[in-house]
Amino acid sequence: MKKTLSYLIPIMLCFAVGALGSYLQTSALAEWYPTLRRSSLTPPNIVFPIAWSVLYLLMGVSIGTLVSRGDMSVVRLWLFQLLVNFLWSVTFFAMRSPLAGLITILVLDVLVFAYIIYAASRRPLASWLFVPYLLWLIFATYLNGYIYKNNHSTAHAVQASTLVRQTTINHDKVMNYSMPTLPYSADALVPLMSRETINYHYGKHLQTYVDNLNRLVVGSPCEGMTLENVVKCADGALFNNAAQVWNHTLFFDGLTPLQQPMPKRLQSAIERDFGSVDNFKEQFTQAATSLFGSGWVWLVQNNDGGLAIVSTSNAGTPLRDEKNPLLTLDVWEHAYYIDHRNRRIDFIQDWWKLVDWDKADARMKHS
Ligand code: MN
Numbered sequence: 001m002k003k004t005l006s007y008l009i010p011i012m013l014c015f016a017v018g019a020l021g022s023y024l025q026t027s028a029l030a031e032w033y034p035t036l037r038r039s040s041l042t043p044p045n046i047v048f049p050i051a052w053s054v055l056y057l058l059m060g061v062s063i064g065t066l067v068s069r070g071d072m073s074v075v076r077l078w079l080f081q082l083l084v085n086f087l088w089s090v091t092f093f094a095m096r097s098p099l100a101g102l103i104t105i106l107v108l109d110v111l112v113f114a115y116i117i118y119a120a121s122r123r124p125l126a127s128w129l130f131v132p133y134l135l136w137l138i139f140a141t142y143l144n145g146y147i148y149k150n151n152h153s154t155a156h157a158v159q160a161s162t163l164v165r166q167t168t169i170n171h172d173k174v175m176n177y178s179m180p181t182l183p184y185s186a187d188a189l190v191p192l193m194s195r196e197t198i199n200y201h202y203g204k205h206l207q208t209y210v211d212n213l214n215r216l217v218v219g220s221p222c223e224g225m226t227l228e229n230v231v232k233c234a235d236g237a238l239f240n241n242a243a244q245v246w247n248h249t250l251f252f253d254g255l256t257p258l259q260q261p262m263p264k265r266l267q268s269a270i271e272r273d274f275g276s277v278d279n280f281k282e283q284f285t286q287a288a289t290s291l292f293g294s295g296w297v298w299l300v301q302n303n304d305g306g307l308a309i310v311s312t313s314n315a316g317t318p319l320r321d322e323k324n325p326l327l328t329l330d331v332w333e334h335a336y337y338i339d340h341r342n343r344r345i346d347f348i349q350d351w352w353k354l355v356d357w358d359k360a361d362a363r364m365k366h367s
Pocket of ligand 1: 205248330332
């Protein structure tokens, strides 16, 4: 009986830590984690609970083999590493701090390694049961380190409630239009674009357009259509909100904190139609500074494959004219007023440094 308890208690403890840790991770996994720039070695989400379940079981059995022999000296070390293991869920997922998570997991690596050495001299089996755990931790340390290095140390994404709305189709076949997911964290574009601007522009302005779209589309002739088709079908307030959602989606998706050189295909098309990349930028900037009031400036591809610069007012979008938009700049005041006040030109100059040329290139259709 006592021997059974010596196994059961550690396993129950591991189970409690696992369940509590998972609870803390729930909202972060849904809202924050998907917005992080992660290593390409990151396994699918489902791998994590499976791996941890197995590892916690091994962890419990390992200390059980030592406790059942009456060897209590190692228990404190085991409990301590379990506590630090839980602390990692708190720092990384609940506090959403990749830096604090990295420090915690490095401490955990040391503790687990110490346990393996300590246990080896008492019962080799207890030691071996911990080896998969250590290997997994080293891998997790790399993943955590990658996230820290590539997302800024204090990366907190936009307020959870406004960040990700899953697209759902409910029983009445009503389509729910969702917020696009940002391919970077809310402060990834600092100092060129502040976290506050993302919070307002993406988190509040775009959210309002999405909410209005979902409200207005019900009962309209465009109900149930894809966003692109609503833009083409609607007029009045429904058009304004649907087009603003579509335009903003292209705008935010077309930004990157890690700008790469322009791909050759796009570069040669620009050189063909504008003479040079500098000429193109100059004409685009000119169009953006001279657009009166609110609107958008676009790089589009026409049906014949040629590129052109287009300006639209308010929610206007070249999508309605069967043109293929590659890139867009939002020149509504709400896009720049927090960071640049009335200086639209400064905003445009900063925006050039954030343009994701790979995305614009990928949108080109072969002609
Ligand atoms: Mn806007």
